[in-house]
Amino acid sequence: MKPLLFKVPTVDDRSFRVQIDTGAHFFQRLHFHPEIQLTLIKEGAGTLVVGDRIDRFQPYDLLLLGANVPHVLLNDPAYFEVESSQKVIAYSFFFKEEILGDIFIKCPELAHVAELLREAAHGLRLKCTAPNGLTERFEKVETQRPFEQLMTLLTSLDGLILSQDCERLSGTAYKQPSKPVDHRRLENVFNFILTNYANEITLENIASVANLTPHAFCRFLRTHTRKTFSQLLNEVRVEHACRLLRDSTHSISQIAFACGYSNLSNFNRQFKQVTGMAPRDYLKKTG
Incomplete structure (x- = not known):
């Protein structure tokens, strides 16, 4: 049995990690990690489990998952057929709140982002349903300079706050991992x-x-x-x-x-x- 705790690869000279997932399907095990995760699903559909919430995920869902929130994106059976043409693409940021903590503490302009990250203990989702300015920034993240990637991260978090359609996923807040x-x-x-x-x-x-x-x-x-x-x-x-x-x-x-x-x-x-x-x-x- 593999442990549920998932180790996110680190980048020594960076305060966050950018990850682009492509392939036949997403990681299919319920897992958690100490990093906060911000993910845009560009392609892929299936069952979403976040904390105590079971729902559906689809293209252009934007997910913000707090530290240690159990989650999994379970693709539909069609993704596992032998000759399936289905594929998945997702763009993710992984970061620890304490790494950016000084920015939030010292900048009143970012206080609302700090509050959003606390709310992320429940898992949050914004259903974009179609490409827009926010999703287009994610799709360019692979070619962006580190500074531009940081701006994409911060503006995306700001976009979640400004959206009236951002929803809380789990009724349970996850802060510290249990046994x-x-x-x-x-x-x-x-x-x-x-x-x-x-x-x-x-x-x-x-x-x-x-x-x-x-x-x-x-x-x-x-x-x-x-x-x-x-x-x-x-x-x-x-x-x-x-x-x-x-x-x-x-x-x-x-x-x-x-x-x-x-x-x-x-x-x-x-x-x-x-x-x-x-x-x-x-x-x-x-x-």
Whole structure:
């Protein structure tokens, strides 16, 4: 088992790291790191997990993830097909708040950015949906001088603050990492659910994955995600159902069964509880 703590390569003479990810898919393990991460997704789609939030990511999402916030970008199954033409591209900044701390302390003009970085403990997202001035700066970052890259970082953070559409992702704020064994358990639980959501998963099954008794597992999950097991499982299933409703021609009942629901009425009820609307209404809205 690889540790959940992810080591971000450092640049000795720089206060931040610029990273450009390209390939068939993103890193597929739930992980965290002490650096704050600002990422623009240019290409790629799938399931987004940030803290206790399970959602969808898509091109031109801009993510700000605070230090030690658990996260993963899980690409859709199509990205793993043998002859798939799908690919991913993302532009990221990694930096530690204390490295830029003196700037924020001494410059009143940057006090709002310091506040944004504190809010990043929950994870933040801005859905750009299409290219704009902010995303175009990211796409030029590879050829920029270090000073220009720093300006891109600061203006991007400022853009997040100014946007009315910037949303908080996780209900839980992450500041200090808990015990490594808890991170490994949480990673195992998420990976198991994300892999087996279409099958029946009992409380006993998932508790054994975490090597806990059912009672201890429920307490563990509530502590780390503020969710019950059934809430977490339903959110994963409904997120995949939303994708199938948007992207496939299957009927609602076929999608319900494909996402692990044994009857349509329960699927409709759970779908509405998570999304606030019935599957048919969702289909009309996104179709």
